[in-house]
Amino acid sequence: MATKIxxxxxxxxxxxxPKFKNWMDVPVEFRxxxxxxxxxxxxxxxxxxPNPRKWQTTDPDWKLPENWKEIILEGxxxxxxxxxxxxxxxxxxxxxxxxxxxxxxxxxxxxPKNMPVLRAELLRSVxxxxxxxxxxxxxxxxxxxxxxxxxxxxxxxYFYQCTQCRRCSVFCPYGIDTAEITFLTxxxxxxxxxxxDWIMTPVKNSYRTGxxxxxxxxxxxxxLEMATADIEEITGIHIDIPLNKxxxxxxxxxxxxxxxGTPHYYTFLGYxxxxxxxxxxxxxxxxxxxGGNFGSxxxxxxxxxxxxxxxxxxxxxKVKWIxxxxxxxxxxxIHQYMDTMNGPADFLEVPRSPITGTVFENAKSxxxxxxxEFTADLIYHGKIKLxxxxxxxxxxxxxxxxxxxxxxxxxxxxxxxxKNVMRNFTEMPDNTIREQTFCCGSGAGxxxxxxxxxxxxxxxxxxxxxxxxxxxxxxxxCLCICAIDKANLPHLFEFWAPGLEVGGVHEMVGNALVMSxxxxxxxxxxxxxxxxxxx
Amino acid sequence: xxxxISFIYFAIILFLAWIAGVLPFLKVFFTTVIPYVALVVFIVxxxxxxxxxxxxxxxxxxxxxxGQEKSLPWIxxxxxxxxxxxxxxxxxxxxxxxxxxxxxxxxxAEFRGDRLVYSVxxxxxxxxxxxxxxxxxxxLRHFRFFTEPIPSFVTFLQNIDGFFQxxxxxxxxxxxxxxxxxxxxxxxxxxxxxxxIVSLPSDYFPxxxxxxxxxxxxxxxxxFKTDLVAVKEFTVAILSxxxxxxxxxxxxxxxxxxxxxFVCTLLIYFPMxxxxxxxxxxxxxxxxxxxxxxxKRHINPWNYDVPVHTYEEYEDEFxxxxxxxxxxxEKEV
Ligand code: HEM
Ligand code: SF4
Ligand code: SF4
Numbered sequence: 001m002a003t004k005i006x007x008x009x010x011x012x013x014x015x016x017x018p019k020f021k022n023w024m025d026v027p028v029e030f031r032x033x034x035x036x037x038x039x040x041x042x043x044x045x046x047x048x049x050p051n052p053r054k055w056q057t058t059d060p061d062w063k064l065p066e067n068w069k070e071i072i073l074e075g076x077x078x079x080x081x082x083x084x085x086x087x088x089x090x091x092x093x094x095x096x097x098x099x100x101x102x103x104x105x106x107x108x109x110x111x112p113k114n115m116p117v118l119r120a121e122l123l124r125s126v127x128x129x130x131x132x133x134x135x136x137x138x139x140x141x142x143x144x145x146x147x148x149x150x151x152x153x154x155x156x157x158y159f160y161q162c163t164q165c166r167r168c169s170v171f172c173p174y175g176i177d178t179a180e181i182t183f184l185t186x187x188x189x190x191x192x193x194x195x196x197d198w199i200m201t202p203v204k205n206s207y208r209t210g211x212x213x214x215x216x217x218x219x220x221x222x223x224l225e226m227a228t229a230d231i232e233e234i235t236g237i238h239i240d241i242p243l244n245k246x247x248x249x250x251x252x253x254x255x256x257x258x259x260x261g262t263p264h265y266y267t268f269l270g271y272x273x274x275x276x277x278x279x280x281x282x283x284x285x286x287x288x289x290x291g292g293n294f295g296s297x298x299x300x301x302x303x304x305x306x307x308x309x310x311x312x313x314x315x316x317x318k319v320k321w322i323x324x325x326x327x328x329x330x331x332x333x334i335h336q337y338m339d340t341m342n343g344p345a346d347f348l349e350v351p352r353s354p355i356t357g358t359v360f361e362n363a364k365s366x367x368x369x370x371x372x373e374f375t376a377d378l379i380y381h382g383k384i385k386l387x388x389x390x391x392x393x394x395x396x397x398x399x400x401x402x403x404x405x406x407x408x409x410x411x412x413x414x415x416x417x418x419k420n421v422m423r424n425f426t427e428m429p430d431n432t433i434r435e436q437t438f439c440c441g442s443g444a445g446x447x448x449x450x451x452x453x454x455x456x457x458x459x460x461x462x463x464x465x466x467x468x469x470x471x472x473x474x475x476x477x478c479l480c481i482c483a484i485d486k487a488n489l490p491h492l493f494e495f496w497a498p499g500l501e502v503g504g505v506h507e508m509v510g511n512a513l514v515m516s517x518x519x520x521x522x523x524x525x526x527x528x529x530x531x532x533x534x535x
Numbered sequence: 536x537x538x539x540i541s542f543i544y545f546a547i548i549l550f551l552a553w554i555a556g557v558l559p560f561l562k563v564f565f566t567t568v569i570p571y572v573a574l575v576v577f578i579v580x581x582x583x584x585x586x587x588x589x590x591x592x593x594x595x596x597x598x599x600x601x602g603q604e605k606s607l608p609w610i611x612x613x614x615x616x617x618x619x620x621x622x623x624x625x626x627x628x629x630x631x632x633x634x635x636x637x638x639x640x641x642x643x644a645e646f647r648g649d650r651l652v653y654s655v656x657x658x659x660x661x662x663x664x665x666x667x668x669x670x671x672x673x674x675l676r677h678f679r680f681f682t683e684p685i686p687s688f689v690t691f692l693q694n695i696d697g698f699f700q701x702x703x704x705x706x707x708x709x710x711x712x713x714x715x716x717x718x719x720x721x722x723x724x725x726x727x728x729x730x731x732i733v734s735l736p737s738d739y740f741p742x743x744x745x746x747x748x749x750x751x752x753x754x755x756x757x758x759f760k761t762d763l764v765a766v767k768e769f770t771v772a773i774l775s776x777x778x779x780x781x782x783x784x785x786x787x788x789x790x791x792x793x794x795x796x797f798v799c800t801l802l803i804y805f806p807m808x809x810x811x812x813x814x815x816x817x818x819x820x821x822x823x824x825x826x827x828x829x830x831k832r833h834i835n836p837w838n839y840d841v842p843v844h845t846y847e848e849y850e851d852e853f854x855x856x857x858x859x860x861x862x863x864x865e866k867e868v
């Protein structure tokens with residue numbers, strides 16, 4: 001990926017003690033490398049979204065509808081009535097600044113408008129003007145301002161510099177969640193057709209083909225066949241991967257990047273090997289071939305439209321319950337939204353592991369279990385044989401993905417698995433893991449080439465902590481359970497911490513898994529030679 | 536932004552209160568009319584605001600989770616930071632409200648060479664907590680002016696608060712802490728450039744106002760003695776809706792009138808300002824909901840049907856390709 005800016009130069013530009021200026025007087029500047037391209041006309045038409053047209057963010061004229069301000073203000077009024085979160089978050093921030101240096105975009109850019117509190121003020125200032133008496137009368141004196149085209153441009157720039165990671169919300173004394181404000185502001189902008197292409201096109205693809213990459217059913221089949229061939233080469237075992245199989249016990253849904261992306265694919269091999277070894281009766285689906293939900297980056301309605309497929313497909317295939325792969329934002333949607341939006345899942349059964357008999361009480365309503373919960377349970381009950389020495393060429397650290405940690409609390413399961421499948425593991429510093437984890441910098445639809453510099457900035461705190469354990473302890477792989485991480489961290493580390501690899505937890509499971517009837521392993525799932533093998 | 540403006544507002548109020556202390560006509564107005572206005576505005580305003588918040592539903596359960604969730608039985612859940620029951624949620628809220636749990640996590644990010652480090656920063660937590668608790672205790676101590684006989688909890692608080700003191704007059708620890716807390720919060724707004732950038736007049740103003748209340752209170756207590764008997768008679772009369780004699784009003788010192796006017800201003804200002812965080816913190820959906828999402832279905836009252844791309848439509852588009860690839864289909868043609 002080409003970029004002119006060098007890490008040292010980038011570091012030079014970060015000042016965490018920004019000079020005082022009245023932020024309302026600082027115009028937004030669309031600097032190359034720090035923003036995303038506009039949503040394509042085609043995607044908007046396909047999805048029946050407002051104001052499809054050809055435009056670019058750098059155009060002086062965004063071709064907005066005549067009454068765009070009214071649309072936005074009316075939309076805001078409606079959402080204030082629909083979301084208590086929004087109303088409360090607009091009213092109670094005390095601007096204590098506890099959240100200010102918690103955002104990775106602020107830490108990587110030093111731009112005051114990337115402090116969560118100021119990001120929220122971008123919307124709050126308009127809210128005050130329109131919905132509070134003081135704001136109507138006194139305007140700027142109370143931090144209120146009119147909605148103008150410049151304000152809209154500023155919204156676009158900064159609300160697409162938030163990865164909805166919720167780190168700020170952990171530190172806020174009132175739990176003010178800037179991710180919620182970002183979500184709703186993006187939704188408002190979408191009402192007038194202001195959105196980005198790396199969200200709208202994936203939404204369109206997911207809607208049409210079932211996955212964000214636009215892979216058609218036969219393409220997916222090819223990928224599964226490739227996996228079969230690779231696994232056979234590595235283990236000598238032939239595995240048929242079930243696809244759209246009716247009456248299977250479990251539907252497995254994972255982010256579609258797992259089928260094609262690197263290093264996602266190795267994790268995908270890991271899943272398939274595990275399922276084969278334990279004899280799970282499961283199926284993949286081509287229709288619900290995407291766990292990730294790009295709709296959740298732009299509108300509640302689009303989120304629901306995409307998420308709908310998972311339950312619909314479970315119903316059609318008559319499975320008993322659903323298992324979900326390694327993904328971040330996907331799990332926020334599944335954990336916190338799916339049942340509410342598209343449930344109740346009364347046609348499914350409370351998930352029960354057919355191998356250990358464990359009933360997943362914690363998923364008894366939504367009926368979807370995280371693969372790490374599932375595998376940790378297998379290991380705990382000693383149902384799989386593992387040879388951790390097959391991962392001795394790796395020294396791992398674990399990056400908690402934002403959503404499983406702050407929108408769920410899936411913290412110990414992946415660690416338990418890692419510690420059972422490999423022998424070298426070192427945590428990154430405390431303030432950068434678990435609920436305090438730092439985003440990879442490319443979540444929520446921001447992972448594009450054109451936004452490269454901003455991603456490197458946003459990912460800086462994560463990379464910095466990873467570099468620390470790499471340099472100090474010789475860590476050579478960062479494991480994670482998120483498709484966006486797996487797509488972005490390799491670029492991020494190449495930039496900030498060259499030599500650090502990225503992998504999934506179930507890739508390590510696949511390496512360590514001792515399969516019945518397998519031939520002696522000579523390589524790991526990446527076809528890299530193993531070390532220390534006493535064969 | 537807004538430090539100057541806040542000072543001007545504050546000065547105007549101080550000035551008005553000061554003249555009121557010396558001009559008999561204004562004094563009557565400030566001591567017998569304004570307090571009722573303030574009380575009504577406060578009570579009605581706070582209730583109205585809470586009702587307004589309450590009217591909006593909570594469509595999704597968007598708890599911000601910190602620590603391990605309830606999952607497999609052998610994995611230890613963090614029951615307070617990631618509660619799954621109402622009891623745990625209550626515990627989380629109490630920690631939040633009584634001890635500012637989240638603020639306690641605060642860190643300060645800085646560069647050490649090329650390394651970004653996060654040092655522990657409890658000052659904000661300490662001084663906010665000191666300020667809030669002192670405010671509460673001082674408020675409760677004031678009950679000695681509101682009721683006769685003096686409630687026993689007031690005497691109790693006074694005793695603890697003045698515990699470390701030998702000699703007279705008793706210096707209350709809370710008096711020191713509230714001023715220290717307010718000064719810290721105020722100076723931080725000016726000297727921490729990040730906080731300065733986000734600060735509005737409405738951030739400086741309440742600090743000044745409460746600082747004004749505290750300062751005049753302390754002045755009355757230790758330096759310019761006020762006729763406390765008259766003050767008590769006055770507050771009891773006001774609170775029991777009895778008329779206040781001109782004679783009694785005459786006995787109220789100008790300093791008291793300023794103190795009292797500041798308090799009324801605070802009451803009036805409260806419901807329309809960020810001070811409503813007092814109520815909002817209880818309603819914040821990221822904190823007051825249990826993380827039991829996959830266990831218990833949360834209902835969205837305005838959930839509505841959306842257009843979806845059905846399997847049938849999907850198969851219609853891709854049937855030939857599916858069949859060619861040997862993927863099972865619902866309909867052959
Ligand atoms: C349950 C009740 C309350 C809780 C949990 C609470 C919590 C907090 C927290 C955590 C802060 C931010 C830290 C800080 O900047 O100091 C804050 C700020 C503040 N609170 Fe409260 N508070 C409560 C009630 C009140 C009340 C009753 C007042 C009334 C006068 C008040 C006045 C203030 C002021 C003036 C600030 C601003 C300080 C500043 O940001 O510079 N709070 N509160
Ligand atoms: S931590 Fe919360 S209250 Fe403080 S400035 Fe940030 S959003 Fe506002
Ligand atoms: S949600 Fe994450 S990216 Fe967005 S403002 Fe908060 S910390 Fe920054």
